Amino acid sequence: MFALRANPMNLLAEAHGASVDELVAAGAERPEAARMVSLAETYLGRTPYTRMQADCARGIEANGHSLGVVELIEHLASRVADQRHKWRLRLTLCQSSGTLDELERLGRSLLDELKKQPERTEGISITRHDDKTWSARLTGDAALIAEICGAFTDKEAPVRAMHEALTTGAGVTTTLRPVVVVELDKLYQVLDGTRDETVFRCTDGVVRSSTQVLKLLIDEDDWDFALIHPLEGPVDLVRTKRTANLKQRILAAAENPTCAWDGCKKPADECQVHHLVAWQNGGHTTSSNLATCCAYHNGVNDDNPNAPPRRGALARIGGKVRRVWRP
Structure with a gap:
C-alpha cells in the first residue's frame, strides 16, 4: 500500500476512467474513491492546460511526491477560483521539493500572494451617486484604455466629448509621436x-x-x-x-515615459515638467535639469535642500533621474 502511495501517478493511471461506484465495488471507501476519481481526472483527464498538466506529472515523479502530497496540493488549489492561477499553484508545488509541512507552508504563502493580487477582469462598473451624477470605471487592456480616454483627457468637457464621438460614429483615435x-x-x-x-x-x-x-x-x-x-x-x-514647440516636454518624456518617481506609473502625457534643481534655488530650465513628474510627487518632492528631508527628491545620478534621500 505504501509503495503504491509513493508512486501516485501510477495509482492515478489505474484509477483513471473508473467511476466512484466501480472503485467502491473494488473495495474502496466512497470518500476515498471520490478523491481518487477527482485526482485522476485532474492530472490525467482533459483540460485546456495540457502543458501545465504534463509538467505537474513530471514534477511529481521527479521530486518523489507521494499521494499525500498530491492530496495536499489539491486541497490548497481548491481555494483558488481562477483556473489558470489554480494550475500555476499546482505546477509550482509539484515542481518544488520538500516535506509535506514545507510544501504546505509554500502553498499557503502562494495563496497569500494571490489574495494580494486579485484577478482583474475586463469590464465597466458604474457608481450611481445621490447628486444625479454617475461614475464609470473601465478595466481592460492598458493600450485600449489609453486610446479611449487619452483623446478626451484635455477636453473642457471630456464626458460630453466622449459621448459625441460614440454617438456620431466619429470614433476615438490617438496620435502617437515617434x-x-x-x-x-x-x-x-x-x-x-x-x-x-x-x-x-x-x-x-x-x-x-x-x-x-x-x-x-x-x-x-x-x-x-x-x-x-x-x-x-x-x-x-x-x-x-x-x-x-514643446521641445523640452517631449525630451523629458522620451527619457521618462512615466513619472520619474520610483514605482509611479502616471504616463508622461499626464505629468508636469519638474525642475530637478528648483527654479527658486537657481535651477535652469534646461533639458538636463528637467524630468517628467506627476502632480502628486511634484508636490511632495523635497525641493528645499536646507529643509529637513521628508520624502526624498528627484535628482540626476550618473545620467539617470532617480529619487534620492539627503542625509
Whole structure:
C-alpha cells in the first residue's frame, strides 16, 4: 500500500476512467474513491492546460511526491477560483521539493500572494451617486484604455466629448509621436545647453549645434530625435524639420515615459515638467535639469535642500533621474 502511495501517478493511471461506484465495488471507501476519481481526472483527464498538466506529472515523479502530497496540493488549489492561477499553484508545488509541512507552508504563502493580487477582469462598473451624477470605471487592456480616454483627457468637457464621438460614429483615435533616441559618445563635450540649441565640442575638435551633430549621425527625415548624453542625461531635442514647440516636454518624456518617481506609473502625457534643481534655488530650465513628474510627487518632492528631508527628491545620478534621500 505504501509503495503504491509513493508512486501516485501510477495509482492515478489505474484509477483513471473508473467511476466512484466501480472503485467502491473494488473495495474502496466512497470518500476515498471520490478523491481518487477527482485526482485522476485532474492530472490525467482533459483540460485546456495540457502543458501545465504534463509538467505537474513530471514534477511529481521527479521530486518523489507521494499521494499525500498530491492530496495536499489539491486541497490548497481548491481555494483558488481562477483556473489558470489554480494550475500555476499546482505546477509550482509539484515542481518544488520538500516535506509535506514545507510544501504546505509554500502553498499557503502562494495563496497569500494571490489574495494580494486579485484577478482583474475586463469590464465597466458604474457608481450611481445621490447628486444625479454617475461614475464609470473601465478595466481592460492598458493600450485600449489609453486610446479611449487619452483623446478626451484635455477636453473642457471630456464626458460630453466622449459621448459625441460614440454617438456620431466619429470614433476615438490617438496620435502617437515617434521619438528616436540618439545616444552620444561620452567624449562629446557640452559647451552650452542654455540656448535654443545645445552646442557641443565634438571629438574632431569642431564646435557644432545639435542639428549639425544629428545630421552627421542620421539620414534626414521628418522625425523627432532626442540627444541623450551618457553622463549629463537628455541635452536636446532636434527635429529635422525645424521647430521647438514643446521641445523640452517631449525630451523629458522620451527619457521618462512615466513619472520619474520610483514605482509611479502616471504616463508622461499626464505629468508636469519638474525642475530637478528648483527654479527658486537657481535651477535652469534646461533639458538636463528637467524630468517628467506627476502632480502628486511634484508636490511632495523635497525641493528645499536646507529643509529637513521628508520624502526624498528627484535628482540626476550618473545620467539617470532617480529619487534620492539627503542625509
